[in-house]
Amino acid sequence: MAIQRILVADDEESIRWVLSKALKKQGFSVDLAEDGSQARSLAQKNHYDLAILDIKMPGVQGLDLLKLFRAESPDTLIIIMTAEATMENAVSAMKHGAYDYLTKPFDLTALDAIILKAEKAADLTGKIDHLKEELQDHYSVGRAIIGNSQAMQDIYKILGRAAGSDVTILVTGESGTGKELIARAIHVNSQRLGKPLIALNCAAIPHELLETELFGHERGAFTGATERKIGKFEQANGGTLFLDEIGDMPLELQAKLLRVLQEKEITRTGGNQTIQVDVRIVAATNQDILSRVKEKQFREDLYYRLNVVPIKMPPLRERRDDIPLLADFFLQKSKQDLGIDAMEYSEELLELFKTYNWPGNVRELENNIKRAALLSPNQVLTPLDFPDLLEGKKYQRQDESLETLVAQKLENSLSQMNLHEMDTLYEMVLHQVERPLINIVLQKTRGNQIKAAQILGINRNTLRKKIKTLEIDVKRGDA
Incomplete structure (x- = not known):
């Protein structure tokens, strides 16, 4: 997505004139606003790929304009201009979503460099949006998830209602019913698309290693921990963590998982620093999880924490x-x-x-x-x-x-042969049919050539010649 249309808003006429001339020379379409109110009016009428805003203007201030752009036109890249190179201005601009900021007076080459960088960012954003659309299409109903049965229609309704929120989902069903596909469909149709989707099969990891897989560990936490390991929760930060076969998780680890879901923070094994994590959990199991709860093999409080939205995948039968x-x-x-x-x-x-x-x-x-x-x-x-x-x-x-x-x-x-280079096809096919046919008849007659010739409807001498030509091994039976 190339930058084409730019809005410049500054109460200094000389700044507007210089920027307009420089930008138009590079082929951009430029609109000018002499204060914040005029800039807001133009932004409501037109779409801009880039807006260059002065931080202090009569009417609406630059930071207030920045907030309006973020709310109403989030794909517009914003560059803030300021005459006061204070940390407060820089932090405020970046905190509210500015792409970059310039300190007056600035060299036009600095602006050129920022715009070039912004064009690359806009192009990358466009590619990411396209990839997101492809992912959503790939995991849409009728593509990766197939089915028109009533059972699947009910699941589609749950997906439509729950995917966009951050509620925890528990997917149950026999092995091979498509539980991981459901987890991926939930992720790509959520607000977390573009962030990581991390999957962990709790049954595939030895119990003693499962904790460090989930939460990571610090260097020296145990024998063999020669370096820090980042766990699945940190890897999935901002995105979705799919915990497959959660029913196989050991009880002591279930308590730690429950705490993470409640507190939204983890501590690496061997560490003492708490780390905030923002992760949506989709869990799955092929076990009768309620039976596991009754048998005291799965924590009841964790079950209810995970089972906010249940999805039961029907078996194919x-x-x-x-x-x-x-x-x-x-x-x-x-x-x-x-x-x-x-x-x-x-x-x-x-x-x-x-x-x-x-x-x-x-x-x-x-x-x-x-x-x-x-x-x-x-x-x-x-x-x-x-x-x-x-x-x-x-x-x-x-x-x-x-x-x-x-x-x-x-x-x-014949579809595997180059027929145009063959000149004995008829003879070759005939031999391949004749040989097994004569063999079978000779076996049925226990090698009696007179009887075989009668069955085949050919002369005995003709049969003899074919046996010789086709190199058939005649095994005579008893007289």
Whole structure:
């Protein structure tokens, strides 16, 4: 986002004239205001990429104008000019959101340097805003989070109401239901987008190390602590901390987490300095957390502190209507990742998807589709491409003739060949079909060539020649 339009507000005519001439020479569009009231009027009518404001003017003061800009046009960059180079003026200007300030009298080259820096900052802000929009789009309904079932519609409503606030959220559900996706969707649709999203799996870290992962430690806090470690709370400061599998957190650490949530401050292990942290917590667990509370394995007070807004992710078997949508999404994603042009599901496979129990939920569905897309030579995926789902049951393609099956196999094989450089394709394909056909018939007749020739409808001498040409090993059975 380049700077194009600039507002200059100063009660000294000479300052306005010099700045206007210098800025217009660089190609900027410049509006001038001789006092604060005129500057405010212009700002209400027009949008400015940059405003250069004198700190003391008749009418509205520069700092008051700065506050108005921050409230009504937060993307406008502000440079404050002051004739008094006091610390109070500098601190006040920066505290209220000024991009920079200049002390009068100033050299125009200093202003040029600040404007160049401001243009880079504006361009970076534009890129960040674009990335934020992309993130919000990526984690929107219908992109990363798929489903039209009533259960998912209810979750979307909760997301819409809760994401923009700072309330603590507890996401529950079986493994593989998409709890981390929900946490990411909450973060990117909150006011904390642009700040860190830090995730920690409490079940993946040994209990004795979990405290330092969360709160960090000072150098020398214990044997092996050769340097200071910054914990997840400090890393997530200003943003969101996703605590996955919170049900596995040891009781003694639960008490410390509760204190952090109440006091909004931490102390590193081995340290005595309290550190203020501003972190939103999204927690998740695949356990029956209320049962853990009743069994005294999870603190009741911490449970209620975390469970301000509960979100329960349904297992896939309870939202079967969403399976075709999810399957199509994962297939399209796999095709894109693997560079596959054409691939689709058979009706029998979709029926299998809808009747299978999916103990691993959405994650199991995604992994199975990705594996089949990578390994299957077929353009049409069938239950045979998903052996884990069949659980030993025999499957036969329905309504598919031998000719159809051969045609599908031929099409897949030929798509991997450069046909323009071949001149013996017919003979090659014929041999590949003849050889297994003759082999099977000879096996059925236990090597009896007379009977095999009769079944095949060819002369016995012709069969002999083909056996020799195709190098078929004839194993005779008993007479």
